[in-house]
Amino acid sequence: MTDKSADGTPSLYGGPGIKRVRIAHLREAKERGERWPMLTAYDQYSARIFDEVGIPVLLVGDSAANNVYGYDTTVRVSLDELLPLVAAVTRSTTRTLVVADLPFGSYEASPAQALASAVRLMKEGGAQAVKLEGGVRMKPQIEALTHAGIPVMAHIGFTPQSEHLLGGYRVQGRGEAADAVVADARAVCEAGAFAVVLEMVPGQVAKRITHELAIPTIGIGAGPECDAQVLVWQDMAGMRTGRTPRFVKRYANLHDVLADAARAYAADVTAGTFPAEEHTF
Numbered sequence: 001m002t003d004k005s006a007d008g009t010p011s012l013y014g015g016p017g018i019k020r021v022r023i024a025h026l027r028e029a030k031e032r033g034e035r036w037p038m039l040t041a042y043d044q045y046s047a048r049i050f051d052e053v054g055i056p057v058l059l060v061g062d063s064a065a066n067n068v069y070g071y072d073t074t075v076r077v078s079l080d081e082l083l084p085l086v087a088a089v090t091r092s093t094t095r096t097l098v099v100a101d102l103p104f105g106s107y108e109a110s111p112a113q114a115l116a117s118a119v120r121l122m123k124e125g126g127a128q129a130v131k132l133e134g135g136v137r138m139k140p141q142i143e144a145l146t147h148a149g150i151p152v153m154a155h156i157g158f159t160p161q162s163e164h165l166l167g168g169y170r171v172q173g174r175g176e177a178a179d180a181v182v183a184d185a186r187a188v189c190e191a192g193a194f195a196v197v198l199e200m201v202p203g204q205v206a207k208r209i210t211h212e213l214a215i216p217t218i219g220i221g222a223g224p225e226c227d228a229q230v231l232v233w234q235d236m237a238g239m240r241t242g243r244t245p246r247f248v249k250r251y252a253n254l255h256d257v258l259a260d261a262a263r264a265y266a267a268d269v270t271a272g273t274f275p276a277e278e279h280t281f
């Protein structure tokens, strides 16, 4: 999927009829110095739209916990709850690489547990890659999955599934703690991960990791030097209100668009102006 764009530069963004993005395309994009966007998706219409506009990688995140299921943290969501969402996204896309998060409790115990869970995400969900949280400590899991033929995206820095151990939502790798994040990055790369998410890591640390590693880095709150960026789609599109993390930029106000539509519909029904003649058989 490395078509030439209008100005002749190769691009991950293909035209119609292009086959799926594969992990090799992401590595090639890094070699060319081409940045790319990743978004979460959890359902048919969002996935279809992002596929249409050429978002090369979609993540069915365990963030479905709060963004779909209404839990307070990602710790709560199960593999059985994520699987139908993964299947919905893979059924609804043709070009984008679909990565599925391994939820908390589905991979930490052993490489065998990680393999069993990842196989379900691929067999039942149709995912083309999986993501797990952890660096040095997850090396055996990343190796086992990679050896089984499953591409692994790692996730280091602030790892939301370890919120309670880390003591809340906070930047990881400030000052002397930078070396530990760099060690995690090296470990996941050595273990065979095809890419690594850096969440809430100082920009300078993310820059250092991005330059050192051959695999793409995907930042969320990790500054502009990463090879790629990721956001939760409802954050990106302004679907939710209230305080959002500092790393979020809102590109639309879907909350107000939807609220206005629902209000207008309700007013029509109350006033008896919907349905009208043209909606009636």
Ligand SMILES: Nc1nc(=O)c2c([nH]1)NC[C@@H]1CN(c3ccc(C(=O)N[C@@H](CCC(=O)O)C(=O)O)cc3)CN21
Residues within 6 Å of the ligand: 062, 063, 066, 067, 074, 160, 169, 170, 171, 232, 234, 235, 244, 245, 246, 247
């Ligand atoms: N909607 C949504 N967006 C996300 O980015 C996201 C989820 N859900 N769920 C799973 C995790 C949890 N994440 C989060 C959630 C909150 C903060 C947050 O409140 N950050 C604050 C505090 C930072 C600090 O104290 O240093 C911030 O201002 O960024 C960060 C990451 C990222 N992921």
Ligand SMILES: CC(C)C(=O)C(=O)O
Residues within 6 Å of the ligand: 040, 059, 060, 061, 062, 063, 064, 101, 155, 197, 220, 230, 231, 232
């Ligand atoms: C924020 C991204 C990286 C994630 O892990 C998720 O959405 O679950």
Ligand SMILES: [Mg+2]
Residues within 6 Å of the ligand: 061, 062, 063, 074, 101
């Ligand atoms: Mg996640």
